Amino acid sequence: MAVTELMQELFFNPINVALLSVCVFLLYKIFAGGRKQPEPQRPPELPRMKRRDFTLQDLKKYNGVDDERILIAVNGQVFDVTRGKKFYGPGKL
Numbered sequence: 001m002a003v004t005e006l007m008q009e010l011f012f013n014p015i016n017v018a019l020l021s022v023c024v025f026l027l028y029k030i031f032a033g034g035r036k037q038p039e040p041q042r043p044p045e046l047p048r049m050k051r052r053d054f055t056l057q058d059l060k061k062y063n064g065v066d067d068e069r070i071l072i073a074v075n076g077q078v079f080d081v082t083r084g085k086k087f088y089g090p091g092k093l
Contacts, residue, residue: 046082054078064090 010016022070029052054073062071070082081088 049080064088 064070
């Protein structure tokens with residue numbers, strides 16, 4: 001008799017049904033939903049360049065096509081924007 005009374009209390013009381021469904025959902029998220037998708041492998045990063053002065057002819061070869069590295073000069077300063085290849089890559093800017 002005690003088991004049937006417990007089941008009636010759990011499943012016929014709306015508050016208990018709501019709490020039970022929240023508990024089941026949280027248990028699902030903990031055990032089944034916690035699996036992470038594997039991150040895509042990033043290409044290996046290029047080694048840092050030594051500081052140096054560039055001419056316009058030197059910069060032209062660092063365009064992402066002729067060389068993997070992409071360099072941009074702004075107001076006399078040269079920036080390595082290779083990490084933003086999707087934005088600064090060939091034909092993008």
